Amino acid sequence: MTLPLHDLSTLAVPVRFPAHSLEEVVATLIQEEAQGNLAPLSIVHDEVDLARFEKETNFLSKYPYLVVLGTGGSSLGAKSLYELTKPNFLPATQQLFFVENVDPVTLEGLLKDLPPQETGYLAISKSGTTAETMAQFLCVLKHLRSTVGASSIRERCLVITQPTDSPLKRLATRLALKTLDHPTAIGGRFSVFSCVGLVPALLIGVDVKEVRAGARAALSRFIQEKEASAVAQSAAAFAAYSTTGYNAHVTMPYCDKLTTFTLWWRQLWAESLGKQGLGTLPVPAIGTTDQHSQLQLFLEGPKDKFYTLLFTNAATKGPDFSAEDLDADSSLSYLEGRTIGDLIDAEQRATLQCLRNKKLPVRVLSFDALTPFVMGALMIEAMLETILAAKLMKIDPFSQDAVEEGKILTRTYLNEMA
Amino acid sequence: MTLPLHDLSTLAVPVRFPAHSLEEVVATLIQEEAQGNLAPLSIVHDEVDLARFEKETNFLSKYPYLVVLGTGGSSLGAKSLYELTKPNFLPATQQLFFVENVDPVTLEGLLKDLPPQETGYLAISKSGTTAETMAQFLCVLKHLRSTVGASSIRERCLVITQPTDSPLKRLATRLALKTLDHPTAIGGRFSVFSCVGLVPALLIGVDVKEVRAGARAALSRFIQEKEASAVAQSAAAFAAYSTTGYNAHVTMPYCDKLTTFTLWWRQLWAESLGKQGLGTLPVPAIGTTDQHSQLQLFLEGPKDKFYTLLFTNAATKGPDFSAEDLDADSSLSYLEGRTIGDLIDAEQRATLQCLRNKKLPVRVLSFDALTPFVMGALMIEAMLETILAAKLMKIDPFSQDAVEEGKILTRTYLNEMA
Numbered sequence: 147m148t149l150p151l152h153d154l155s156t157l158a159v160p161v162r163f164p165a166h167s168l169e170e171v172v173a174t175l176i177q178e179e180a181q182g183n184l185a186p187l188s189i190v191h192d193e194v195d196l197a198r199f200e201k202e203t204n205f206l207s208k209y210p211y212l213v214v215l216g217t218g219g220s221s222l223g224a225k226s227l228y229e230l231t232k233p234n235f236l237p238a239t240q241q242l243f244f245v246e247n248v249d250p251v252t253l254e255g256l257l258k259d260l261p262p263q264e265t266g267y268l269a270i271s272k273s274g275t276t277a278e279t280m281a282q283f284l285c286v287l288k289h290l291r292s293t294v295g296a297s298s299i300r301e302r303c304l305v306i307t308q309p310t311d312s313p314l315k316r317l318a319t320r321l322a323l324k325t326l327d328h329p330t331a332i333g334g335r336f337s338v339f340s341c342v343g344l345v346p347a348l349l350i351g352v353d354v355k356e357v358r359a360g361a362r363a364a365l366s367r368f369i370q371e372k373e374a375s376a377v378a379q380s381a382a383a384f385a386a387y388s389t390t391g392y393n394a395h396v397t398m399p400y401c402d403k404l405t406t407f408t409l410w411w412r413q414l415w416a417e418s419l420g421k422q423g424l425g426t427l428p429v430p431a432i433g434t435t436d437q438h439s440q441l442q443l444f445l446e447g448p449k450d451k452f453y454t455l456l457f458t459n460a461a462t463k464g465p466d467f468s469a470e471d472l473d474a475d476s477s478l479s480y481l482e483g484r485t486i487g488d489l490i491d492a493e494q495r496a497t498l499q500c501l502r503n504k505k506l507p508v509r510v511l512s513f514d515a516l517t518p519f520v521m522g523a524l525m526i527e528a529m530l531e532t533i534l535a536a537k538l539m540k541i542d543p544f545s546q547d548a549v550e551e552g553k554i555l556t557r558t559y560l561n562e563m564a
Numbered sequence: 565m566t567l568p569l570h571d572l573s574t575l576a577v578p579v580r581f582p583a584h585s586l587e588e589v590v591a592t593l594i595q596e597e598a599q600g601n602l603a604p605l606s607i608v609h610d611e612v613d614l615a616r617f618e619k620e621t622n623f624l625s626k627y628p629y630l631v632v633l634g635t636g637g638s639s640l641g642a643k644s645l646y647e648l649t650k651p652n653f654l655p656a657t658q659q660l661f662f663v664e665n666v667d668p669v670t671l672e673g674l675l676k677d678l679p680p681q682e683t684g685y686l687a688i689s690k691s692g693t694t695a696e697t698m699a700q701f702l703c704v705l706k707h708l709r710s711t712v713g714a715s716s717i718r719e720r721c722l723v724i725t726q727p728t729d730s731p732l733k734r735l736a737t738r739l740a741l742k743t744l745d746h747p748t749a750i751g752g753r754f755s756v757f758s759c760v761g762l763v764p765a766l767l768i769g770v771d772v773k774e775v776r777a778g779a780r781a782a783l784s785r786f787i788q789e790k791e792a793s794a795v796a797q798s799a800a801a802f803a804a805y806s807t808t809g810y811n812a813h814v815t816m817p818y819c820d821k822l823t824t825f826t827l828w829w830r831q832l833w834a835e836s837l838g839k840q841g842l843g844t845l846p847v848p849a850i851g852t853t854d855q856h857s858q859l860q861l862f863l864e865g866p867k868d869k870f871y872t873l874l875f876t877n878a879a880t881k882g883p884d885f886s887a888e889d890l891d892a893d894s895s896l897s898y899l900e901g902r903t904i905g906d907l908i909d910a911e912q913r914a915t916l917q918c919l920r921n922k923k924l925p926v927r928v929l930s931f932d933a934l935t936p937f938v939m940g941a942l943m944i945e946a947m948l949e950t951i952l953a954a955k956l957m958k959i960d961p962f963s964q965d966a967v968e969e970g971k972i973l974t975r976t977y978l979n980e981m982a
Binding site: 211217218219222233234235236237243246247248249250251252253254255256257259260275276277278280281282284285287288289291313316317320334393394400401402403409412413416417419420421422423424425427428429432433434435437438439440441442443444445446447448449450451460461463464465466467468470471472474475477478480481484485486487488489490491492493495496497499500503516546547548549551552553555556557558559560561563 | 635636637640651652653654655661664665666667668669670671672673674675677678693694695696698699700702703705706707709731734735738752811812818819820821827830831834835837838839840841842843845846847850851852853855856857858859860861862863864865866867868869878879881882883884885886888889890892893895896898899902903904905906907908909910911913914915917918921934964965966967969970971973974975976977978979981
């Protein structure tokens with residue numbers, strides 16, 4: 147399997163951090179990982195947990211509908227992996243749904259649409275206190291009691307939470323539900339390689355061994371190449387940009403099945419770096435679709451953004467056109483002998499050239515095809531880059547304190563309701 | 565029906581444009597609309613076209629699968645309206661799909677998954693030259709010839725394009741396909757109230773008369789209140805922000821069914837205002853989900869964003885919890901007597917308070933429930949606001965020239981392929 151290639155030739159790294167700083171930061175990270183102190187990365191070396199997950203969660207595999215109750219780090223990783231196998235049009239025999247919100251219309255739909263006899267539930271919250279997940283799960287439990295009956299709840303529910311005392315943990319204990327431990331040393335947005343990301347993916351048929359293998363290969367490449375690695379060089383550039391008038395970081399894959407990946411990456415980037423008045427706004431985009439939506443602003447709006455484009459080797463792939471149609475109209479001759487993949491290949495290169503012509507900083511990541519191996523590599527490289535950028539910016543990548551006030555206010559307002 | 569309410573009390577408008585400038589700009593816009601020179605707005609007064617659309621597109625209503633081939637302005641409006649009726653979980657009897665990209669994996673899935681006998685197609689491109697839409701449609705035509713046969717293509721295809729000579733128009737003529745005219749005076753991103761947005765919505769059962777009625781009511785309110793209207797005041801604030809160090813405009817509805825609306829709005833805002841080095845980056849978000857993704861950055865990152873929150877009156881709505889679970893754990897007492905809707909209501913107010921506590925500029929739009937009427941009002945107010953902001957910034961809201969270079973390069977690269 148081949149790792150993604152990095153082209154940093156037009157990233158035009160502004161030298162802002164002294165070279166020895168990058169060297170030191172990279173050395174420290176590699177040392178921490180080797181000592182087992184960076185669990186979000188080291189977990190990719192685990193060789194026994196996947197078999198255990200498979201055995202312990204097998205009871206859910208009989209349900210045609212599986213629902214993940216969880217939000218942010220408890221959903222976006224698994225949801226990104228699910229896109230690898232999810233059909234774009236008609237559903238497969240087994241479907242995975244992610245309920246991330248507490249919109250009453252959505253929750254009513256959930257309880258009304260999915261037949262309780264045929265539905266399994268995974269409730270995922272690291273802290274075991276997340277209000278949305280607790281509320282969703284409590285609604286589901288009430289619904290199950292009144293439909294399939296209290297005694298069969300444990301046949302269809304799995305709880306993933308850290309093994310410390312919490313409302314979710316106590317609830318699971320009281321109802322004797324099957325549980326898996328959310329690793330305490332791994333935060334939600336870094337949890338994709340743990341059971342949080344891999345169990346829902348495993349249940350839906352994603353080759354999670356390959357996801358881990360891709361992550362291990364990319365981690366090895368970084369450890370070998372150190373500060374000369376593309377990941378370290380990109381992190382240095384992005385950290386420097388964030389202090390020199392750049393406000394946003396656009397990530398634009400030319401691949402529909404990376405749509406949720408860009409949302410996963412958005413959380414990783416925004417929560418890890420958005421602190422102390424620093425951080426750049428992560429901007430998800432999809433080529434070619436967003437060429438018809440955001441590109442005008444990127445090219446002619448403020449020059450305050452840097453770009454990551456992700457290219458697939460789409461040339462010659464996909465359906466082609468009928469000679470009958472092309473011959474009938476000379477204005478369509480540009481499509482003669484071409485496929486739909488040729489078109490997206492030409493478009494991704496054209497957009498790159500337009501960004502370069504405007505002297506905008508662009509990094510390109512390219513890969514042959516979006517496999518689970520490539521996805522694992524993309525995800526661990528995004529983590530490495532984010533952690534390195536944070537350390538260069540002297541920010542703790544693993545905290546997210548700002549949203550605590552909102553959680554307290556939510557409970558106050560609930561208490562004040564009539 | 566009730567129009568959305570605007571709360572601008574914490575928008576803290578920086579006075580940047582002289583008051584008489586706003587007054588003039590509003591007066592000009594109202595005059596243009598009255599004279600019929602602002603077709604994107606005036607079209608909401610049309611009283612006969614909907615019945616004609618219904619009659620002329622009725623032949624598609626027998627297909628359980630309907631596919632819109634189109635991108636940007638040709639898809640996002642109808643897609644936003646479809647969300648109003650689309651179930652979140654299991655599909656309804658008739659389904660609408662939007663193919664906006666030329667990813668070969670997606671296109672292969674389209675041709676493989678959807679039974680050609682049961683699928684109708686709408687090809688939508690204003691110019692009739694959009695490479696993605698042409699390529700998608702040519703693939704579909706080839707597929708239909710080899711499955712249902714050339715003679716039955718016209719039974720299942722509708723073309724929406726402006727009535728001028730173009731590859732798509734010529735193709736439709738040659739194959740004797742049913743066509744509807746894309747109004748020439750309405751650009752793609754402003755086309756939601758024309759057949760472009762309303763025909764797919766109509767076919768899938770959205771009450772498009774109510775969409776128009778909501779738009780008319782909101783337009784009347786604006787015309788009556790003039791520069792004192794919330795729309796004009798917001799536009800003035802947003803135009804001023806864009807020249808005073810604010811880089812991004814976050815729009816965050818607390819309503820799952822506004823997810824595509826935020827993407828529709830993103831295109832409207834980005835393409836209309838992203839010119840001459842100006843424009844603010846539109847940032848879509850969904851509450852509460854993005855509280856677990858982007859909020860940390862909003863609260864503790866750079867203070868360079870302004871916010872639009874959209875609140876629904878969710879309190880007391882949706883499923884509730886079992887007393888059995890709440891009584892068993894005192895830490896869950898904050899949910900006692902509450903529903904899932906109470907929770908989202910408390911959360912939206914808590915987030916508003918957190919943003920205000922940080923002295924960030926916030927505008928709140930609130931409505932009772934997301935009906936087609938409210939959606940129509942939200943959409944026309946977004947258009948009015950965007951046009952007014954552009955005029956205050958001395959930008960033409962209706963052009964988008966920057967992406968032409970990419971289109972030329974795409975054809976060059978296609979020609980250069982082996």
